[in-house]
Amino acid sequence: MTFSPELExxxxxxxxxxxxxxxxxxxxxxxxxTQDEVGSITQELVEEVARRIGIPTVQVDEVVTYxxxxxxxxxxxxxxxxxxxxxxxxWNGDELYEHAREKLGIGHKEVTADGMFSLEEVxxxxxxxxxxxxxxxxxxxxxxxxxxxxxxxxxLRKLR
Amino acid sequence: MADLVNLTINxxxxxxxxxxLVIDAAKKAGIEIPAFCYYEGxxxxxxxxxxxxxxxxxxxxxxxxxxxxxxxxxVRTESxxxxxxxxxxxxxxxxxxxxxxxxxxxxxxxxxxxxxxRYGVGESRFTEMKHHVDEKQWSPVVFYDGPRCILCxxxxxxxxxxxxxxxxxxINRGEQSLITPNFEDHLECDECGMCIDxxxxxxxxxxxxxxxxxxxxxxxxxxxxxxxxxxxxTTLGTRGHEIIRGxxxxxxxxxxxxxxxxxxxxxxxxxxxxxLTSPLMKVNGKLEPVSWAKxxxxxxxxxxxxxxxxxxxxxxxxxxTTNEENYxxxxxxxxxxxxxxxDHHRSGDVVALIDALNGRADALATMQDxxxxxxxxxxxxxxxxxxxxxxxxxxxxxxxHQSNTYTVTKGPVREDKYAAASIRCEEGGELEAVAGLRxxxxxxxxxxxxxxxxxxxxxxxxxxxxxxxxxxxxxxxCLVDYSNSRGAMDMGLLPDLGPGYEPVDQPGMTLPGxxxxxxxxxxxxxxxxxxxRYELASPGAFVVVQEMFLTETAARADIVLPASAxxxxxxxxxxxxxxxxxLHAAGRTMGAKPDLEILGLIAREMxxxxxxxxxxxxxxxxxxxxxxxxxxxxxxxxGQAAQTNPVKGGVPLRPRPDLIQPxxxxxxxxxxxxxxxxxxxxxxxxxGQLYRP
Numbered sequence: 001m002t003f004s005p006e007l008e009x010x011x012x013x014x015x016x017x018x019x020x021x022x023x024x025x026x027x028x029x030x031x032x033x034t035q036d037e038v039g040s041i042t043q044e045l046v047e048e049v050a051r052r053i054g055i056p057t058v059q060v061d062e063v064v065t066y067x068x069x070x071x072x073x074x075x076x077x078x079x080x081x082x083x084x085x086x087x088x089x090x091w092n093g094d095e096l097y098e099h100a101r102e103k104l105g106i107g108h109k110e111v112t113a114d115g116m117f118s119l120e121e122v123x124x125x126x127x128x129x130x131x132x133x134x135x136x137x138x139x140x141x142x143x144x145x146x147x148x149x150x151x152x153x154x155x156l157r158k159l160r
Numbered sequence: 161m162a163d164l165v166n167l168t169i170n171x172x173x174x175x176x177x178x179x180x181l182v183i184d185a186a187k188k189a190g191i192e193i194p195a196f197c198y199y200e201g202x203x204x205x206x207x208x209x210x211x212x213x214x215x216x217x218x219x220x221x222x223x224x225x226x227x228x229x230x231x232x233x234x235v236r237t238e239s240x241x242x243x244x245x246x247x248x249x250x251x252x253x254x255x256x257x258x259x260x261x262x263x264x265x266x267x268x269x270x271x272x273x274x275x276x277x278r279y280g281v282g283e284s285r286f287t288e289m290k291h292h293v294d295e296k297q298w299s300p301v302v303f304y305d306g307p308r309c310i311l312c313x314x315x316x317x318x319x320x321x322x323x324x325x326x327x328x329x330x331i332n333r334g335e336q337s338l339i340t341p342n343f344e345d346h347l348e349c350d351e352c353g354m355c356i357d358x359x360x361x362x363x364x365x366x367x368x369x370x371x372x373x374x375x376x377x378x379x380x381x382x383x384x385x386x387x388x389x390x391x392x393x394t395t396l397g398t399r400g401h402e403i404i405r406g407x408x409x410x411x412x413x414x415x416x417x418x419x420x421x422x423x424x425x426x427x428x429x430x431x432x433x434x435x436l437t438s439p440l441m442k443v444n445g446k447l448e449p450v451s452w453a454k455x456x457x458x459x460x461x462x463x464x465x466x467x468x469x470x471x472x473x474x475x476x477x478x479x480x481t482t483n484e485e486n487y488x489x490x491x492x493x494x495x496x497x498x499x500x501x502x503d504h505h506r507s508g509d510v511v512a513l514i515d516a517l518n519g520r521a522d523a524l525a526t527m528q529d530x531x532x533x534x535x536x537x538x539x540x541x542x543x544x545x546x547x548x549x550x551x552x553x554x555x556x557x558x559x560x561h562q563s564n565t566y567t568v569t570k571g572p573v574r575e576d577k578y579a580a581a582s583i584r585c586e587e588g589g590e591l592e593a594v595a596g597l598r599x600x601x602x603x604x605x606x607x608x609x610x611x612x613x614x615x616x617x618x619x620x621x622x623x624x625x626x627x628x629x630x631x632x633x634x635x636x637x638c639l640v641d642y643s644n645s646r647g648a649m650d651m652g653l654l655p656d657l658g659p660g661y662e663p664v665d666q667p668g669m670t671l672p673g674x675x676x677x678x679x680x681x682x683x684x685x686x687x688x689x690x691x692x693r694y695e696l697a698s699p700g701a702f703v704v705v706q707e708m709f710l711t712e713t714a715a716r717a718d719i720v721l722p723a724s725a726x727x728x729x730x731x732x733x734x735x736x737x738x739x740x741x742x743l744h745a746a747g748r749t750m751g752a753k754p755d756l757e758i759l760g761l762i763a764r765e766m767x768x769x770x771x772x773x774x775x776x777x778x779x780x781x782x783x784x785x786x787x788x789x790x791x792x793x794x795x796x797x798x799g800q801a802a803q804t805n806p807v808k809g810g811v812p813l814r815p816r817p818d819l820i821q822p823x824x825x826x827x828x829x830x831x832x833x834x835x836x837x838x839x840x841x842x843x844x845x846x847x848g849q850l851y852r853p
Contacts, residue, residue: 058329058342065331 001048007037015052023053027063031070040074068122076111076118078156080104081135084121087128091143096132097121099146103153116157167233176229183211183224186237193237194246194275196253196360197312198225201556202321205313209249210275213237221245247279255286256335257361258307266362268375272310291335298347300842301367301425302356306338309363315339315355322418324544324555324574325349339363350827351421351843352548357407358417368425368839369397369405378405381746382412382799384733385423386480386726387830389640390415390527390549391735391801394423396727396746403427403727403747414527414739414801420548421827426837427727430747434709434836436722437751447710447720452753452761455719460765462682462702467497471681474674474701475502476713477653478687478755479642480833482731482743484778485755486644486651487659487786488770489686492759494658496768500668504653505688507641507822508613511649512620514661515811517636525608525635526803527737531557533635535564535580535604537597539590539623541612541639542850544574545826547736550610550637551575564604568593571851587614591622598630606633613639613822617815640736641823642831643726647734650786650806660787661811670819686755687723689713689832693821706755711832722752729754731775732796739801740791824850 002008010033018025030049031041038045041064050057064070082088082097097119101107104117111118127133130142134149141152163178169186176185183193184200196208204226212221216234221242224235236242253272261267293306311330316339319328327342327349341347356364378397385392393413397405406424411417439455440447466473475493477486493502517523530536530553543551554575557563564580567573568590576582581600585593590611601607607630615623620638627634640646652659655668674680675690680698685705690696691713696703705717714720726733727746731754734740753761760773771781779796782789788806795802823831826848828840840846 056326056329056342058326058340061331061340062329066333 001044003034003037007033011052024055024059027053027055027060028067031060031064035070040071042072068120071109074111074115075109075120077116078136079118079120080153081120081122081125083123083125083127083131083133083135085124087124088132091132093132096134096144096146096149100149100153103150117153165229165231165233167229167231167235169235170237174229178229180229181225182213182215182222182227182229182233182235185229186224186235191237193224194278195225196271196275196310197314199314199317199358201560202314202317205317208253208310208312210246212242212245212249214239214242243279246275247281250276250279250281251284251286253310254281254284255288256291256307257310258290258292260308263371264308264362265365265370266308266359270362271360293338296345297367298341298345299349299351299367299844300839301351301353301421302341302347303365303367303370304339304341305363305365308361309337309339310361311337312360314358314360315364318354318358319349321559322354322552322555323350323352324551324577328355346844348844350544350548351425351845352419352827353407353421353424354418357409357419357424366405366425368428372404373397373399381744382408382410383727383744383746384413384643384735384741385419386429386643387422387426387833388547388825389642389645389736390547391643391733391737391739391741392419392423392549393741393799394419394427396427398746401748403430412799413741414735415549415552418549418552421840421843422830422834422837425839426830426834427747428839429708429833429836430725430727430749432709432836432838435749435752436708436710436714436720437749439722440717440720442718447715447717455721456761456765459704459719459721459762462704463497463684463762464766466681466702472677472679473497473499473501474669474677474680474683475499476671476674476683476685476688476690477502477504477648479504479507479640479645479648479831480726481644481648481687481755482726482729482775483644483647483651483734483740483782483789484731484775485686485759486648486653487782488756488759488773488778490652490659491770492763492768494664496763496766496770500655500664500666501674502653502668503655503671503674503819504645504648505642505671505690505693505823506649506820507645508638509616509620509817509820510638510640510646511654511657511661511811512617512813512815513624513636513638514807515813516621516624517807519807519809521805521807523635524738524803524805524807525637526739527553527735527801529608529635529737530554530610530637532561533557533563533606533608534561535566535601535606536608536610537566537568537594537601538573538575539568539594539609539611540570540587540614541610542569542571542573543610545848545850546612546641546824547639548827550736566597566601568597569851572853573851590615591619591626594623594626598626602630602632604630604632606635608635608637610637611639613641613820616820617817619817637737639822641825643735644733646736646738647732647740650734650738650788650804651782652786656814657811659782659785660789660806661808662787663812667814670816672819685713685717686759691716692832706758708752709832709836721758723758724749724752724754728752729756729775731756732779734804735801738788738804738806740789740796740804741801742796742799744799826850 195211197205211224214236295305392415438449583593675694680701689711703717707714788804791802828846
């Protein structure tokens, strides 16, 4: 399995960032980067990552199933992650999440029929000072209200 | 000697080498700190939190399994906060653990049960439904009951580190965590069952044992594995005369608790439906059951008749019968029948090694040496397949002592993963490849050379000469294939050498020689299957076979005498490293007799006096008369291993490297015997392959 030249360069740099005998440390970033390009963690990708790092596939599975940001199935083009952990909850993060569910018509880790959006209820992402927070792919949005969430979704929809 | 530190545990002053973990320091002082995940010899996990102890001046309880003992440390292992925490930990572990102890295989020998009993956790604050997942079968021998798992990771570590297989992992997280096999719904591994044995609870259970009995209903017999030559002790659990479990949890024997699939599961050959339970005699070209009396009389009459008229005998001996049986058989041949036509399937050139060592008695390694010597050179063997215990010891040596391993093999081997150097070469090119390692090897402090059957004849002498030239202490292991291959040679089942490698006056016929001879009058086969490899050229030969099964050879016999299995008799076996150990009968099969008894009865029927045929009597004779076997009785009698040492001056060689034919058994095959274990043949990996990438 080969990736785009940019990603290959990134992975090469990644593999060289760890000393000999510690290449296993490249596992999580490698899964994140490759997931972004492939769209999800496919079986083929698991095997490829295992081969590149030199570990059994079962050890890749351990990590993939442990971390919620690694997905076995493709998520939407815009993956909306709503925090409902303590700080965000105090600022009505749960209502925000409910609102997102209603607006998008999908539930936790589900994808809209057109593949544009997916939703995930996530634990703390370290943005407590700006609660409630959401994350769309890698972008943070702070002090989110229902109205602000509507705007974000509408503007993303226009992007196409 | 490492620096010593002084600490206090439960008010007792303890001195221990710096770096010792508190849990080990306490254990040495006779203070038990309970733990599930901590396991001697494997990496630290600190997952179960059972070993939390109070340490003065430390704000929180500390995990004794990861805390190195420090100077002046004051530790309390049974104080109120510690006991309270332990109770909480147990309550937590039991939150989802089903209380199916009455039907669980582990009930009675379960570590979680023992801890719950000790700390009296009779009540639980958890009222939620227990999390349940259905049990799964991962292979014919490994079953997984997820809800019982306490996530100690012992199985994962023993498979990764101990076996070097990495077939197990843990997926998901929190209470959803599950142990998972390497191929989604099934295992593809060594099927060794180490994960089952090491499991502190009943999460991993054995295909041969599960739901068959309760541990306290069994009798346990420590005996020696009947398969390869490594000589592992397997403790067989029997109910009545039926063997239902094999393991070695008491860590007795040279293998500690290690066993491969054969030692742990393949005992089922003894109850194979094709097991012979009555003597058979050829009547009108068909083998018919007859009484022992009739069969023995017929054998004795034929032997006496052929002996009297000076006819030709050929005796094919076994690589699996006991030393006593082997010794008695060669005595029968030489003294009773007056022939040196006795041989066996040779799988390693031990004779050449004894000759090459030329009197150096300290150059034969023991199984312990494999674990302690600082460097090893493996030549022409896929150890993980052919010699699982040696492979296990080498891995442990590398893990615990950072020993260096060099491999010279024709294909990839498991040792490559941690080897200091791996060389691929075709058969015959090994010595040249080894020579290329000279510079690296001569920098080692000492070296253990482990060589397979491809190194034979003159090559063995050259290898030893190479070892000598390194200028460091070198020890050797000449690999042989079967449980008593070594004993067969030591006891003189050879046409040119008697017991203790003493040359005989008139060398007899080799095994292929006997098979090719056209005028053989009697072919006597004891626990061997030569017709699987050779044609019998003498059409008129009277064939007598002592066997457990109707093998190719037994099917051609005129008389078949049903023999007992190794697990059904007493005696001694000598393993690949020359270590002699005692067999103890665990089971019994009606109708079959131990080979020694069969030999004795034939001798009596013929009116020969070859001595009393009890194994202890014959062993005494061996101790007195066979070079290297004057080993201490108490060691043997208490079930330990004593190294025999037949090294002497040179052996007058008739080099016949063509006679050395390694069987190339994998983890799942074992000559003719392995075919009769349904467990061995039922796994997905069967028959396996050597040098698999």
